[in-house]
Amino acid sequence: MNLAHGSYFLLGGYVGLTTAARTKSFALALLSGSLAVALIGLGMERFFLRRLTRQSLPQVLLTMGFALVFQDLALLVWGGDPYNIAVPAFLAQSVQAGPVFVNFYRLFIIGVAFAVGVVLWLFLERTRAGASIRATVDDAEMAQGVGINVPLLSAGVFALGAFLAALGGVVGAGFIGVYPGLDFEVLPYAFVVVIIGGLGSFHGVVVGSLVVGLLDNFGKALFPELSYFTLFAPMALILALKPTGLFGKR
Amino acid sequence: MLSVQDIHSYYGDSHVLHGVSLTVAKGELVAILGRNGMGKTTLIRALIGFTPPREGRVVFKDRDVTSLPPFRAVEMGMGLVPQGRRIFPSLSVLENLKVAGNAKARWNLDRVFSLFPRLAARKAHAGDNLSGGEQQMLAIGRALMTNPDLLLLDEPTEGLAPMVVREVAKTLEGLRREGLSILLVEQSVPFATRIADRVHVLSRGRIVHSCSAAELLANEEVKSRHLGLGS
Known part of the structure; x- marks a missing residue:
């Protein structure tokens, strides 16, 4: 139970925004936003959440606290104005199909969502690491009992979740923008x-x-x-x- | 191989194991017999590290593993066949074996499938879509995939038909002949005395009697007092 998941989305958007402004590269924005937040997630899991395994209410309180801290830190660093990430020119155009205008960036978002879904599915269903994750979801204690390094696996899955939330944040920043309060909106x-x-x-x-x-x-x-x-x-x-x-x- | 030294285990405030000590030598098959609620499962959970004992030591291959996380104990060569089998229901038979496998492949899929041909025929089945006997074979196969030197089994005959019980007994005898050490926790006296070298009787968290399998069969007093077998 992670109430800071929206914060990962927000922070991903902001880090991507800064990278895009400095490097003029949308690809680097995607990469840096996701990786930076994955590291934050890894730290949160390792030093805080690991102590609260299977304790939902303490998890809620702790991650709510993190969400509030991230919200204020973001306000401190990036201020209160809304921003949009500049997307590559070829994604910014629209095409008319009959009576409707189709924005390429919307198609790009659908494409990214689809690709992430397919890759995740293949990873979970077709790889040994994916099977280990499903085994741990089924019965975490017994997963340890067959030699699965559950603490390491949990940290990896948590970081992957943060990575994907932040990826969504960067992609979303080119569309709905990034602004204070976005975290608790998503x-x-x-x-x-x-x-x-x-x-x-x-x-x-x-x-x-x-x-x-x-x-x-x-x-x-x-x-x-x-x-x-x-x-x-x-x-x-x-x-x-x-x-x-x-x-x-x- | 394994040396358990005066361990005390608790569930919350309830004191379950009161100083249990025992040893398992290499290639030996030792059985712990006892009725329900005497601490048998607690003992297995203490050894693998699911519920580490609060006092005492568990020494495995000359190393203190008392407070090691369970997956480390498994890496060192403790294999677990838990009570109720605990097959992963979301995984296929094949995946249940694969997640337990490691690189040191002394045991691999081919060897497990030749030991249990019925599992090979059902390798695409979901783990929860097996008969009780097949689940038990899968649980044993899964433990073997971790390449154990010591196999811990918690009531492997529970809920199985007599024919399947005989099959499990033959499998364990075969594994022991190959040099595997086995610690077995059981309620079934005939099963345990058939395959074990030595037996310990566990009652209310204490070992109250230790002897060879043959001696236990002849000892009516211990059997009726601690195992509920009147003659």
């Missing part, structure tokens, strides 16, 4: 996706994120006065009918 989405999809399930995340993305956008466009309702009502419904989420086992 956090509920991540939670609703996991709650709808089910804890510990990759398929759940894929389905959950599609459901949340579509509901939220169509909800805001069609019934703007209901906005958050179209997001949280389905979540409440699923929690009532299937408390473990669509694909969760626990």
Whole structure:
């Protein structure tokens, strides 16, 4: 349970922003933002969260504290103005397809999301490291009992999560921008996706994120006065009918 | 191989093991017998490091492993076949074996599959989609994949049909002939006395009797008092 996950998104965006401004390279922005935040995640896991294994409430309190610290640090370093990362020229153009204009950058975002999803799936389902992760999710104690270095694996998975959140932050900074408060704007989405999809399930995340993305956008466009309702009502419904989420086992 | 020196284990405030000591020599098969709730599983959990003992020492291959994390103990050559088998349900049979494998391949997939041909036939099955006997074979195969020098087994006959129990017994006898040391925790006196060299009887967290397997079979008093076998 990590309430600082939105902060990783925000920090990734800001680090990417600074890199892009200094180097004029979007690729370097993606890389530096993700890697810097992965390191932060690694440090948080190693020195703080490792002591709180399987203690949800202390985890919530600790990561909430981190989220507040990151929020203020970001304000101190990058100030209160909203920024957009300059995206490469070929991604900034649009093309007209019949009655609609399609922005290349939106297609790029969909492409990145798809690619990350496929690579993650292959990693989890087709590699020995992926099988070790699934074994640890099934039964962490027994995973140690067959020789899996669970502390190392947990740190790696946590850093990977931070890496991906920050990657999303840099990509998002070229689209929705990066600004104070963004961290706590994206956090509920991540939670609703996991709650709808089910804890510990990759398929759940894929389905959950599609459901949340579509509901939220169509909800805001069609019934703007209901906005958050179209997001949280389905979540409440699923929690009532299937408390473990669509694909969760626990 | 293994020397357990006066270990005391607790679950919370409840004192479960009261100073247990025992040894397992290389190539020896030692059984701990006892009824439910006498501390058998606690003993295995203390040895592998799931619940390290609060006092006493566990020495494995001349090294103190008392407070070593479980995966280190496994790396050093302790293999675990846990109570209830604890097969990873999200993994296929093949993956259950592979995650336990390491580079020092004295044991590999081919050897495990030739020992348990039924697992080879089901290697694509999900781990939770097996019969009890197949799960037990997979649990033993998985432990062998870690290349153990000492195999810890916690009630391997629990819930198995008599025919499967005989198969497990034959497998363990075969492994012991190859030089593997085995520490077995059991409720079933016939199973344990058939394959063990020596037996210890565990009652309320203490070893109350130690003898050879044959001597235990002849000792009606110990059997009825501590193992609930009246004659």
